Amino acid sequence: MSDAAPPACCPPSDDRPDLRPIEGDEADQELAALAKAVGHPARVQILRLLARRASCVCGEIVDELPLAQSTVSQHLKVLKDAGLIRGEIDGPRTCYCIDNRALRRLKALVGGL
Amino acid sequence: MSDAAPPACCPPSDDRPDLRPIEGDEADQELAALAKAVGHPARVQILRLLARRASCVCGEIVDELPLAQSTVSQHLKVLKDAGLIRGEIDGPRTCYCIDNRALRRLKALVGGL
DNA sequence: GAGCTATATCGTTAAAATACGATGAGCGAC
DNA sequence: GTCGCTCATCGTATTTTAACGATATAGCTC
Numbered sequence: 001m002s003d004a005a006p007p008a009c010c011p012p013s014d015d016r017p018d019l020r021p022i023e024g025d026e027a028d029q030e031l032a033a034l035a036k037a038v039g040h041p042a043r044v045q046i047l048r049l050l051a052r053r054a055s056c057v058c059g060e061i062v063d064e065l066p067l068a069q070s071t072v073s074q075h076l077k078v079l080k081d082a083g084l085i086r087g088e089i090d091g092p093r094t095c096y097c098i099d100n101r102a103l104r105r106l107k108a109l110v111g112g113l
Numbered sequence: 114m115s116d117a118a119p120p121a122c123c124p125p126s127d128d129r130p131d132l133r134p135i136e137g138d139e140a141d142q143e144l145a146a147l148a149k150a151v152g153h154p155a156r157v158q159i160l161r162l163l164a165r166r167a168s169c170v171c172g173e174i175v176d177e178l179p180l181a182q183s184t185v186s187q188h189l190k191v192l193k194d195a196g197l198i199r200g201e202i203d204g205p206r207t208c209y210c211i212d213n214r215a216l217r218r219l220k221a222l223v224g225g226l
Numbered sequence: 227g228a229g230c231t232a233t234a235t236c237g238t239t240a241a242a243a244t245a246c247g248a249t250g251a252g253c254g255a256c
Numbered sequence: 257g258t259c260g261c262t263c264a265t266c267g268t269a270t271t272t273t274a275a276c277g278a279t280a281t282a283g284c285t286c
Contacts, residue, residue: 028161029154031157032157036148037152038148039146040145041141041142048226058263059261067246069263070263074264075244076264077265089253103226106226107226113160113161153274171232172233175233180275183234183278186234187275189233202233204283206233
């Protein structure tokens with residue numbers, strides 16, 4: 001149909017309120033895990049890239065970073081395992097986007113320090 | 114003089130506005146470094162401890178954590194190297210406190226994601 | 227001074243992170 | 257079907273982190 005169908009891979013951000021506590025043992029673990037995922041320049045760059053292009057990009061990330069494809073893939077996996085991004089297979093490529101719920105959670109946890 | 118002189122080790126928080134940019138290459142590096150420092154449960158706990166007792170505690174941190182003294186000292190060093198806390202020698206012990214300027218910076222950087 | 231306390235640093239070990247190239251799996255085009 | 261493209265995973269080497277006990281340093285108290 002359309003010549004440039006938007007992948008529409010990234011579901012709308014989840015706006016349900018997050019009721020989890022912002023302190024305590026579990027929150028500590030969570031904050032540490034999220035912060036650890038952000039704790040690498042390449043991953044910060046990836047997050048910024050994904051934030052800028054609201055829609056998801058895929059291997060374009062590789063072009064933007066001075067790293068090998070496999071390394072970028074690893075960083076994407078770290079971010080995905082932490083829940084900060086989500087990936088959806090879109091035909092031959094994969095489309096990543098920020099998980100706004102997790103990002104909000106991170107902001108809340110850091111804000112609570 | 115006084116019998117319980119407050120250590121007064123932690124200087125008042127620096128309230129000057131932070132004019133550094135919140136995005137860009139340097140900000141990325143900075144955010145990654147700060148996040149990396151926060152990216153361990155023990156260090157999150159330490160930050161929380163220091164935040165709760167506005168005044169600085171010292172080796173009490175060791176008592177609160179299930180880690181050896183030398184390990185705690187290492188974590189304190191990581192936080193200090195990242196600029197998130199400051200340590201001041203107070204007689205025979207060392208007094209740590211949160212560097213509010215750095216913490217504010219971290220919050221700003223995370224908020225900018 | 228000697229002795230005690232509190233903390234930092236050293237040396238070591240084990241585990242995890244980072245990076246890469248090579249390989250494999252999935253999908254579209256032909 | 258085969259080819260080509262995109263991406264994930266594997267295998268590996270190097271570096272860094274994390275933990276500990278042991279040791280050194282610095283400052284009180286006597």
